[in-house]
Structures are given as C-alpha cells and as structure tokens.
Amino acid sequence: MFLAIYKEIWNASNRFYNNSKQHLLVIIGLVCVVSLINSLLPYLIKLIIDGTQHGKGIHYIYILVVSYCFAWLLSQILEWTRNFFHVVVMSRLESSVLITGLENYLKIEKLQQDKIDTGVFNSEAMRASSSFSSLTLSLLFVFLPAIFQLFFISYILYININAFFALGFIGTALLMFAISYFITRKSKEYYEPLYSVKSILNSKFLEKVNNSYEIKANNAVDFEVNRFERNVKSYIGQMSHSHMKIASLMVLQIILIFVFLLTFLLMSTKLFSLGKITTGDMVMISSYIMMLTIPFLMISQQVNLISGQVVAIKKFHNYFRMKKDQNSQQHYSDSHLLFAFADVVLEVGGRVIQQFNLKLYKNKTYVLIGKTGSGKSTLINYLLGFYKIRAGKLFYKDLDISQNYSEKIFDEIAFVGQNYSIFTGSLRENLVYNSRHCYADEEIKQLLGLFDLQHLLVDKNLSLDDDINEYLKSFSGGEKQRLNILRAILKKPRVLILDEPTSALDSKTAIQILNYLKTNVETLIVITHSQECRDLADEIINVEQLFQSA
C-alpha cells in the first residue's frame, strides 16, 4: 500500500529530477564498494596479528600493513564521495517533490482547493518533501550498507570460523531487523497526532501573521497571543506524550542491540579460551560486532523516524487523490456566440438550478448585477471552467466545455477576480505575467500613466526591472486593483471578465479605466454594484432573477 504511494510520488517527481536513476546507481555502487572495503579492514588486521604470531616473513607483514593503509584511504575517499552524492540527491529529491506538490495543488479543482487550509498544506508539503528524501536516503545510506556489510562479514566469518557461527551472526542480525520493523509499526500511531497538531499550530501561526493589520486595528495583540499560547500548550502536551512513547521504544531497541553485542563477544571469548579461534579472529570478530553496532543504532533511530516519514508522505499523498482540473487543448472556431448555457443543471451555493439558459455574444459589454451572495461569482466560475455543470451543455463558441475546459480559451480570455495578487519580483514581471506578448518599456510606462500607477516607480526611483518586494505590502487597495487589471490588459484578451473591478477606485478613475477597457477589449463581462459600470453596459443581466426564473 505505502509502496504504491511512494512509487506514485517518485514517478510524479521524477519529471523534475534529471538523471535520478544514474545518481541512485552511483550511490548503490559506492555503498557496495565502501561496505566491502570496510568489511575487509578487520580481516586484514586479523592477518597481520596472526602473521606476527605465526612467525610469517616481515615482507608479508609489510605488504599487509601497506594494504591495510591503502584500503583505509580508499574507503575514506569513497565514503566522502558517497556523502557528496548524499547531499546532491537529497536536495534534488526534496525540491522535485516540492515542485510536484505545488503543481498538484494548483491543478486541484477549485471547489476542493477552497476546503484546504493553506497553513496545514504548507507544513505538510514541507514535511513530506524532506521525509521523502530522508526515507529514500536512509534506505540507501543506512539500511543498504548494513545489509552489504552483514553479507560480507558473514562470508568472512564462514571461511574463517565456521558456518554455524556465521549463520548465528546473520540470524541474530535478521532478528534485530524484524524487531525493528515491529517497533516501526508500533511507533507510527504516536506520530499521527503529533503531525496533525504541528500542522494546526503552523496554520494558526500563519493566520495571525496574515491578519496582523486587523489584529492591530482591533487592539487584539494580547488576545491573539494568548489564544496562540493555548494552541502551543496543546502542542507541547502532545509532543511530550508522543515522544515519551517513542523514546521507550528506542530504549527497548538499544537493549536488544546490547544483548547482541554481549552474546557474540562472550561467545568469541569462549571459543578463544577453547583454542578454537586465534587472537586475530578474536580481534576481527570484536571489530565486526563494533562495526555493526553503529549501523544497528542508526537503523533503530531511522526505524523510528521512518514511521513518522511514512505518515508525512501518506498525508501529503491525500492531496494527490483530490479531483484535478481536466483541461484539454481543444481548438474552437470563431463565432459571434461566445458562451452558451443550454438546459443546464448547476449548483449555486448548495442550491440546484434546473434548466438554466444563457447566451453571451462577442463585441458587447455585459454587466452582471444581483444582491450579494446571489451567485454572480459562481456564474463566472462556470464560464472559467472552475466549476462543472451537472447536466445540459455549456459551449464556448463551437466547443463543448460542459466537462472539459480547453486551455486554449485562456488565449483570448483574461480574468480579474476580487482577490488582487501582487507577486514578488519586479513590476515588469508582475505586469507581463505569463503573457505571450512582448512590450517595450515605453509602452508599459505609458499604460502605467494611463492607469495612474507611474508613481509606483517614480516616487521610489525604481526601474521596471527593480525588485518591488519591500513595497508590496504598502500598495493601496486601488493600486493593487489597477495593477491586476493592467496585467490582464497586457495579455491582449478578446474577452475580459472582471469581478468588481472598480470597488476600490474613485468614480473619476473608475470611469477612465472602464472607458479604456470598453474601447480596447472586444467583449467585457463585468460583475459590479457601481453605477459608472452600469452606464457602459450594452446589456445588464440580473443574475438573481436569472437563477430564480430557471
């Protein structure tokens, strides 16, 4: 089950990680060679000790000593090469999962997206991306070397001591693995509540930061800090409870490793006292046990972390299961009719509307009115393909977009919603945003003047390409609104859909901008409560009445 989830995320994120397979193969190769050399080192020591005791020639000892030193040097160099690849793969894996998560989130249907707490999503995505890379790398850098080393060591023990001893060594080690596995399963249940409470804390924190202005204006700093303190207390409580249980499991695991260490050291001492093994063998076995104790300890730590990582990845995967926009790339032919709802069944705020019919033609200015909550924005969401009709047909020109919206429609439609977004970067990047058109500086500056935005650059002595990040928060509501309209204009749309475009503008600026839009854009569909807008309409549509009569 988890394997399928892991595979799905791996495949999805691999699009953003070139040469991932080659990198993994290099790591596996390095891990294998380093494990082999590390297993050989105690064996060389044994040969040196036994060589000195059995009076072998000094040349033989010299060769062994030099071999030992070179083997050590090689293992250290390869280990550092392996560590370098660790960092390379870790950063790439982490970032490719993060990009996949972002892409997935942006493609989730709007109705589902509206239900996601962005603070929780943010912390879950961050945690999952680092968990995904930690999990993959712990398999490669902790479990794989332990398995290779165990294999090489057992083989050396088999040829030097006997099969029984080697099998006992492997058997005990495998038993340790099995116990680790059961401990992982047990510790998983302690991680779930831990992550939920952490995500909620993150979400609350972001909520306060994002609403700092309103909090100040309501003189609610102490009030909010106290509320946050209560959230923190429940977080600390959960942390202590979960980690106490996890720590007990860790201690249990360490005791098991201790038993392994003690048993095999006592056994080899006994064999030595019976004269069945040499001094060299004794030193070699002790080194092997010490050598494996560290990976075992690491495994036991990793095993406990793995359950947390699995939980984090599973939580993140839930977002991949959410319904995505199914957009096509279908073309349409030009026609006088733009949008047509034909006997449509659709939903407005939980209310089902039957037999809804509406036709919108090009070269016209439509103004949508209706009391608040009557469904104006909802209607636009159907036009933009964010919501899907339940039955009937919806067309854009001659293209049926009832279920599959075509991304080609965005080539000629632009939309400005009620939430105005300003992105980090320069003013040019904010204006010529995902646009197929190029503009000379003069052209943009002229439009900035027309939209009364030139002061954003002039007052601060900025160029079009300077970063505006530090000024973003100080933009007025009207400035943000005009900037968003201008951004849409620079896409040179044939149809411009606007949701309350003049809500933050004085009437003179509103009229100036609306006149510009009417002259420069073929078709306007505008939701508004303002009189200036209504005066420009070729047709006023009362959405409230429209839905009632359907």
Ligand SMILES: Nc1ncnc2c1ncn2[C@@H]1O[C@H](COP(=O)(O)OP(=O)(O)OP(=O)(O)O)[C@@H](O)[C@H]1O
């Ligand atoms: N994502 C959503 N999930 C559930 N209900 C929603 C969602 N979005 C809007 N609604 C509900 O649908 C109804 C119509 O909302 P809509 O935003 O379309 O109204 P509106 O006419 O544009 O209002 P306003 O003039 O206040 O912007 C409202 O009752 C609203 O609560």
